[in-house]
Amino acid sequence: MKVVKFGGSSVANATQLRKVADIVLDDPERKVVVVSAPGKRSSDDVKMTDLLIELAGKVIGNEDYDTALSAVMDRFREIIQELELSEDLTETIQKNIQYIISSHESAEWTLDALKSCGEDGSAQILSAYLQSKDVKAAYVNPKEAGIIVSDEPGQAQVLDESLEQLYKLHEREGILVVPGFFGYSKEGRLVTFPRGGSDITGSIVAAGVKADLYENFTDVDSVYCVNPNIVSNPKQITSLTYKEMRELSYAGFSVFHDEALIPAFKAKIPVCIKNTNNPQAPGTMIVAENEAGYGRVTxxxxxxxxxxxxxxxxxxxxxxxxxxxxxxxxxxxxxxxxxxxxxxxxxxxxxxxxxxxxxxxxxxxxxxxxxxxxxxxxxxxxxxxxxxxxxxxxxxxxxxxxxxxxxxxxxxxxxxxxxxxxxxxxxxxxxxxxxxxxxxxxxxxxxx
Missing domain, CATH: 3.30.2130.10 (VC0802-like)
Structure with missing residues (x-):
């Protein structure tokens, strides 16, 4: 079994989501898919998560939020219509958002719950699109999957009992689509992870199901040995260790948030960074040990x-x-x-x-x-x-x-x-x- 995660640029619009579906269907071992919220469609675009944060600010501040809500729904509606999916899906996503707004308990909960709607919407859309192609696929909410986390809004940490619950996903058939970025406390409260949360979800799920490989699809062919904004056409890294990746991500490498790989690292699951727009490229493998490169500057x-x-x-x-x-x-x-x-x-x-x-x-x-x-x-x-x-x-x-x-x-x-x-x-x-x-x-x- 492979767990595969797609970042925001990979689910930014209908064109990208079609690529995602093709990649998933290209390998029968890709059984669990984790998705981010829709990212930027162009350099001057706004991420879905930022639109949801703006909406949350209006709700928390008791301001008029109609324009902010429209911006969110227009983005979802555009993707759903271009994928030729049922308008019922748009209504389902909007009802969920309206429920969160009407249930406004506290500023922390409202912000976390609304932020999670980006990933949740992506997962529902991708699962529906796969089903429209006569593929056996299902949306799996993190609570249903068993992602149990600490009750720390915006800073959730996964709890050990999650791994046993996640392993039960093996019992389900077809392709399972899980939204990244959030889980549920023992009391059933929705809580989000820190920055890089969807990567954290992917790593947790891969560890829980004991995957043979965790593939993380982004918008680059591989990890580069230096920031390409500083050095033109830098060399690609074909393989590096978890320790090296953690050091690199801590000090400015933006492929991963530096805590994202910890669950996979503990479970010794290899990770492969790949490009949604060029899926045939070999990518970068991240492994527990890399004796061949011992002693070199990576x-x-x-x-x-x-x-x-x-x-x-x-x-x-x-x-x-x-x-x-x-x-x-x-x-x-x-x-x-x-x-x-x-x-x-x-x-x-x-x-x-x-x-x-x-x-x-x-x-x-x-x-x-x-x-x-x-x-x-x-x-x-x-x-x-x-x-x-x-x-x-x-x-x-x-x-x-x-x-x-x-x-x-x-x-x-x-x-x-x-x-x-x-x-x-x-x-x-x-x-x-x-x-x-x-x-x-x-x-x-x-x-x-």
Whole structure:
């Protein structure tokens, strides 16, 4: 059995949905299909999820929502009519949306429930289209499928009992179409996953049914070794490991949200990234182990929007608990940190820029000064992170020398360097203005 997931661009309109149906029917092992909400039809279009968020805002704010609702339904209606499906399907989708609006319990529930209508509508439309082609297919609601999650609106985590429930899908015949992005709490409450939620659903379903392969169809032939917006025509990655993918997705690779593969990773299910518009391309395989490529640089990731919280104190290394107390101040302010390289008398904490602002920033600086009695504390903004990723890089002699040569040739100063014991990545902090230039030189050094 294969579980196959289609992203927003793959279900954006009727033309794309026809491609999806052809891909599913081309392989009899593709038994479970997970779909996203309709994405953009063009670069200046609006995603269905954004239309639903606007609708939710109107409902929650007790404003007139007729125009926002019409925008949502017009999009669904266009797809249904072009696929020559029954108008009853349009009415079913609209009744579901109207029910959520009339049941408006709380802002959190209304937002989650309305956001889920994009994926839910896609699943109902695809299953109906498959049925119109005389294919045995069924829409399966996440509650019916057994996707049980924690009751955390917008931040749901799948619960272990889901996997046993999902395995029962083997007992059903035909093609099963499941909407991504949401599940149900033990109390029966609809709750959505975080960003990248449909990928998370696909991974959960693949783990639950113990699939032989999880195929994730998007709008690119494969994962590239570097951002194609920075380097023209970069090389494609044919195979990489879960660890490599998680590092790459965390640091700016947009194919996957970095938590999306965790269920598949735990179940050791291989994942294949493929292109809906070019399904014959081999794509990129993501596997548990990739011995053939051990020790090489697999990809270069980069991302802007970081800052450094720098703290200095003489004889810091002799002060037991200093690091814990510093990080405790951040925890008290509900701030998560990304990295924390340190020296004998100083320590830097790398944060996302949006984590620290205004009064919160002033309060934290004051607390560090008063509670830790430091010699210096300051903040440096406008940082970018550039990351080399590859299993076993730490055992490759001369790799750091190659990297620093690229920085020298790009004339970009290294503000921070960090390599963990995992041997999967080497990270460099640079001024954001030099990020793209150094990525281009690193690509030349390791891939050309």
């Amino acid at each position: 990809g270069i990731a980069s991302d802007k929007g970081f800052l450094t919280l720098y703290v200095s104190k003489y004889l810091m290394n002799r002060e037991i608990g200093f690091g814990r107390r510093l990080l405790q101040i951040l925890e008290d302010e509900n701030i998560s940190f990304e990295h924390a390289p340190s020296g004998i008398d100083d320590m830097s904490v790398i944060l996302r820029e949006e984590e620290l602002y205004g009064e919160k920033e002033e309060r934290i600086l004051a607390r560090i000064q008063e509670e830790l009695d430091v010699d210096m504390v300051n903040i440096e903004r406008n940082m970018a992170m550039v990351m080399l990723v590859g299993e076993g890089m730490n055992s490759t002699i001369g790799l750091a020398s190659q990297a620093t040569r690229a920085f020298r040739e790009a004339e970009v100063n290294i503000e921070m360097i960090n390599q963990g014991s995992s041997e999967v990545s080497m990270m460099f902090g640079v001024d954001a203005e030099g990020m793209e230039r150094v990525v281009q030189y690193l690509y030349r050094e390791f891939f050309e």
